[in-house]
Amino acid sequence: MAETEPGANRIDTTRPHPARVYDWYLGGKDNYPxxxxxxxxxTARDPGAKRAARSNRWFMQRATRHLAGTAGIRQFLDIGTGIPTEPNLHQIAQNSAPDTRVVYVDNDPIVLAHAEALLRGTPGGRTEYVQADVREPEKILDEAARVLDLGRPVGLSLIALMHFIADDSGAYELVETLVDALAPGSSLSLSAMTADFEPEEVRLGIAAYARGGVTLVSRSHAEVGRFFKGLDLVEPGVVSVKDWRPELAEGETPIGDEPVSLYGGVGFKR
Known part of the structure; x- marks a missing residue:
């Protein structure tokens, strides 16, 4: 179900893309010079950037483990999927429940090129990929509804995505539109960058992204918490991603006590 438009599958190698930079942080090979x-x-200005990327990835895994296991979510909508890095969300969810359905969404043609890896799910479940931008919530919901039953709970995953959307570009409104379209019992897993812990390093990182033509926004604890407005937060609430439910960790390596400049949380819709 890869949704494309004319020219949408052209990979621009002249400008950096957040998904490919993230892939480089994680030691992947699907990025360009x-x-x-x-x-x-x-990383020259903020040596902890790679560490933060790993911690964020582990947060996604722990959140998915909780939702698919304890919470019994059987449908997931993952927006801002990025380049496949195992274990992917569907592998974690379908390990708990093989009949889980997952729709991945990203706007980078290089992710489309690797969509086959995203679609290798369990025989009893289903995984699909949609090429779209988070700024197109109606399109995403329409495409997702071909696979997911939006009348039943859905786990919405927005991992390390919303810090690329400024407030004046409708960041909060986009999340609200997506959550409003989901049934009661649905969940939101979200992580976003903050300057609360390492203000100078984050400021330099934002400047470096800006020189590459990429918007990056840091938000305070209260500002990240605003994305969960009206939702019931899972304990321990909105915290640094490395501190969210560490008891759910599997296969993580020690990263020390230094701060990770990303807040994360999981909330449920009443």
């Missing part, structure tokens, strides 16, 4: 250069510029 322009992405590596930006990653190197950022």
């Amino acid at each position: 322009v992405d590596e250069r930006l990653g190197q510029q950022i």
Whole structure:
């Protein structure tokens, strides 16, 4: 179900893309010199950037483990999927419940090129990929409804995505539109960058992204918490991603006590 438009499958290798820079942070191979250069510029100013990327990835895994296991969510909508890095969300969810359905969404053609890896799910479940931008919530919901029953609970996943959307571009309204379309019992898993812990390092990272033509926004604890307005937060609430439900960790390596400049949380719709 890969949704494309004319020219949508052209990969622009002249400008860095957040998904490919993130892939470089994680040690992946699906990035280009322009992405590596930006990653190197950022890590030169903020040596903890790669560590933060790993911590964020682990947060996604722990949140999915909780939702698919304890909470019994059987449908997931993952927006801002990024380049496949195992274990992917569907692998974690379908390990708990093989009949789980997952729709992945991203706007980067390179993710489309790797969609086959995202679609290798269990025989009893289903995984699909939609090429779209989070700024197109109606399109995403329409496409997702071909696979997911939006009348039943859905786990909405917005991992390390909303810090690329400024407030004046409708960041909060986009999340609200998506959550409003989901049934009671649905969940929101979200992580976003903050300057609360390492203000100077984050400021330099934002400047480096800006030079690469990428908008990056840091938000305070209260500002990240605003994304969960009206939702019931799972304990321990909105915290640094490394501190969210560490008892759910599997296969994580020690990262020390230094702060990770990303807040994360999981909330349920009443």
